[in-house]
Amino acid sequence: MEHASQNPGAREEILSRVRAALKKTAQRREAIAPGPLFAPVANPLERFQAECAANFMETMLTPDSAATAAALQRVLASLPPGEIFLQDAPELRQLASAAAQGRSVRWSSAGAPAESSQATVSLCEALVAMTGSVLVSSAGCGGRGASVVAPCHIVVAHAVQLVLDLEAALARAGQIAFDNSYVGLISGSSRTADIEKRLIIGAHGPRRLVVIIEE
Amino acid sequence: MSGDLLRQFHHHAREKAQDPAHRKTIRWAIDTYDAAVARGKTRFPDWEAARQRSYEIKWEAVNHLDRYLEEFEAKVIQRGGHVFWAADSGQARNYVLELARARGVKSVVKSKSMLTEEIALNPALEREGIKVWETDLGEFIVQLRHEPPYHIVTPAMHLSRGQVIDLFREKIPNDVIGDSHEELVAAARRALRREFFAADMGISGANFLVADTGMIAITTNEGNGRLCTSLPRIHVAFAGIEKVIPRLQDLATLWPVLATVGTGQHITAYSTLIGGPRTPQENDGPVEFHVVLLDNGRSRLLADSEQRDLLQCIRCGACLNACPVYRNIGGHAYGTVYQGPLGSVLTPALQGLAQYQHLSYASSLCGNCTSVCPVKIDLAHHLLHNRRNAVQEGDRPWRERLGMRLWRWAMMDRRRFQLAGRMGRALLRAFGGISVLKPWTESRELPPAPTMTFRERWRKNGAR
Numbered sequence: 001m002e003h004a005s006q007n008p009g010a011r012e013e014i015l016s017r018v019r020a021a022l023k024k025t026a027q028r029r030e031a032i033a034p035g036p037l038f039a040p041v042a043n044p045l046e047r048f049q050a051e052c053a054a055n056f057m058e059t060m061l062t063p064d065s066a067a068t069a070a071a072l073q074r075v076l077a078s079l080p081p082g083e084i085f086l087q088d089a090p091e092l093r094q095l096a097s098a099a100a101q102g103r104s105v106r107w108s109s110a111g112a113p114a115e116s117s118q119a120t121v122s123l124c125e126a127l128v129a130m131t132g133s134v135l136v137s138s139a140g141c142g143g144r145g146a147s148v149v150a151p152c153h154i155v156v157a158h159a160v161q162l163v164l165d166l167e168a169a170l171a172r173a174g175q176i177a178f179d180n181s182y183v184g185l186i187s188g189s190s191r192t193a194d195i196e197k198r199l200i201i202g203a204h205g206p207r208r209l210v211v212i213i214e215e
Numbered sequence: 216m217s218g219d220l221l222r223q224f225h226h227h228a229r230e231k232a233q234d235p236a237h238r239k240t241i242r243w244a245i246d247t248y249d250a251a252v253a254r255g256k257t258r259f260p261d262w263e264a265a266r267q268r269s270y271e272i273k274w275e276a277v278n279h280l281d282r283y284l285e286e287f288e289a290k291v292i293q294r295g296g297h298v299f300w301a302a303d304s305g306q307a308r309n310y311v312l313e314l315a316r317a318r319g320v321k322s323v324v325k326s327k328s329m330l331t332e333e334i335a336l337n338p339a340l341e342r343e344g345i346k347v348w349e350t351d352l353g354e355f356i357v358q359l360r361h362e363p364p365y366h367i368v369t370p371a372m373h374l375s376r377g378q379v380i381d382l383f384r385e386k387i388p389n390d391v392i393g394d395s396h397e398e399l400v401a402a403a404r405r406a407l408r409r410e411f412f413a414a415d416m417g418i419s420g421a422n423f424l425v426a427d428t429g430m431i432a433i434t435t436n437e438g439n440g441r442l443c444t445s446l447p448r449i450h451v452a453f454a455g456i457e458k459v460i461p462r463l464q465d466l467a468t469l470w471p472v473l474a475t476v477g478t479g480q481h482i483t484a485y486s487t488l489i490g491g492p493r494t495p496q497e498n499d500g501p502v503e504f505h506v507v508l509l510d511n512g513r514s515r516l517l518a519d520s521e522q523r524d525l526l527q528c529i530r531c532g533a534c535l536n537a538c539p540v541y542r543n544i545g546g547h548a549y550g551t552v553y554q555g556p557l558g559s560v561l562t563p564a565l566q567g568l569a570q571y572q573h574l575s576y577a578s579s580l581c582g583n584c585t586s587v588c589p590v591k592i593d594l595a596h597h598l599l600h601n602r603r604n605a606v607q608e609g610d611r612p613w614r615e616r617l618g619m620r621l622w623r624w625a626m627m628d629r630r631r632f633q634l635a636g637r638m639g640r641a642l643l644r645a646f647g648g649i650s651v652l653k654p655w656t657e658s659r660e661l662p663p664a665p666t667m668t669f670r671e672r673w674r675k676n677g678a679r
Contacts, residue, residue: 026278177430
């Protein structure tokens with residue numbers, strides 16, 4: 001199939017109807033002076049951790065890469081036995097050699113995560129202080145399924161990746177948008193409140209989302 | 216003719232309004248929602264400014280729809296995706312059916328999409344022998360019950376845990392290991408996980424189409440939307456043409472605003488952007504990405520400059536929850552895909568006022584829908600506009616037209632008005648229980664007819 005717009009007849013029909021309709025202008029409500037949407041973030045790292053806690057995420061602060069490896073090892077040790085899926089990146093290759101002892105490991109360069117993966121370990125594009133979110137991408141963070149297939153997602157991040165708000169996060173998303181088929185802001189564990197409005201953590205995506213932040 | 220639809224609506228509305236178990240379930244759900252939204256709004260220093268900004272983004276998009284649609288389309292194609300323009304639901308259904316046939320698709324996983332309800336996609340796929348799985352928990356539940364969604368955001372809001380237990384025990388007995396909320400969610404997870412990995416095609420909706428990056432934005436909490444759009448080899452996204460927004464940066468406003476009025480969250484767990492099939496640098500993901508852009512009456516609505524703002528709707532569900540009519544009769548009584556105040560104006564706009572004009576009266580005219588709408592759609596007045604339009608198009612019953620003409624005649628002259636008032640009171644006193652008043656009197660008491668007219672009282676008491 002060609003990469004082009006399909007059904008050109010309907011396309012022209014719809015666009016010409018749209019153009020004809022817009023010849024008549026609609027009333028626009030008077031603008032009010034737009035203030036800032038949100039109050040500014042005072043202490044980004046503190047705010048990020050607080051928002052993560054509210055989003056049912058775990059955060060771990062580490063001073064250096066040795067401590068990051070130890071933190072990763074602690075999280076992996078707490079998981080049930082089984083394969084883990086890792087983004088194939090030099091930093092994670094280095095960390096995993098110390099942290100993933102005894103576990104079978106699948107690297108993203110080998111393809112998609114297995115259905116039975118116990119955890120994914122990936123990097124991220126940014127951390128968002130105001131909302132307690134992790135910005136991830138497909139090419140940059142282990143693929144499309146990496147952050148959603150396994151019941152636990154561990155993100156290895158650096159404090160310098162912390163941005164203040166959604167505007168900054170979307171600016172970063174815009175920079176990488178054309179190199180990735182997927183860019184997403186993940187703000188907490190998978191959840192649902194579809195039965196009697198009761199909030200349940202762990203629906204189809206990860207129940208646990210752990211962010212290890214190296215300062 | 217609207218006769219049958221009207222009768223069905225009255226029948227179901229009466230039935231639901233008088234069902235105490237239903238009232239209890241819906242009241243609990245909406246009270247919980249109200250509390251969460253009130254908390255959520257406190258994160259905005261000025262909620263009205265957030266509404267205004269959301270309104271301006273959507274106004275800009277809808278009033279330059281051709282430009283932004285063309286920009287979106289060009290960017291998606293540039294990224295290796297396909298864009299199909301569908302003038303009506305038949306074209307949209309046929310496109311995906313032909314695609315499924317050509318690619319040998321046996322099963323489909325779906326994330327929530329009201330648009331696919333609008334075009335009745337699931338029955339069409341099932342007629343082709345394709346298995347369709349709704350994967351949002353609420354949608355999954357109503358699909359197992361062979362019911363349409365009860366609410367555009369919370370599809371199974373009308374059901375108690377007990378009803379879900381009975382349903383799962385019957386339909387997915389091997390996946391159920393307990394009766395708690397947690398165990399029911401886990402049962403659905405187990406049942407659907409197999410299907411996610413087996414499916415050939417994932418179908419999603421789109422909350423927004425971002426013109427400047429050529430990406431669709433999908434908002435979900437469960438992660439089902441992520442799995443539907445990541446695991447199968449083909450991803451098809453359905454969106455109405457009005458979903459386009461100019462810039463990626465607009466989501467810095469629309470994502471938190473939608474989350475706040477939708478569920479009271481400050482941002483939804485998975486705020487997802489998808490712009491094409493997997494790139495050569497990517498290790499997984501669909502190899503085909505299709506966007507179906509549907510008109511289906513929207514360009515006609517666009518031509519109505521009075522009600523054009525309906526196309527700004529972001530399907531947050533706030534007006535449903537705020538509506539005293541919805542709170543009493545629930546979502547199914549409307550008999551439409553979109554319910555509540557939004558549905559009561561959108562359905563006539565898309566499907567014809569002659570058939571659906573009765574929905575213009577499913578309103579107390581309190582205006583709560585207008586005041587909660589995050590993109591400032593004037594829903595309450597559009598309900599009135601439709602009443603006016605129905606009269607102008609001569610669609611009202613002759614008895615009403617005659618009655619209104621008599622009323623107008625009486626109102627235009629003081630003596631006629633006085634005479635009519637006197638006759639009305641006498642009639643009320645004599646035949647309080649007459650059949651014309653039955654819809655009112657069967658569940659309420661009629662207040663006694665006043666003994667004195669306003670003018671008589673004024674003469675007696677003066678301006679006190």
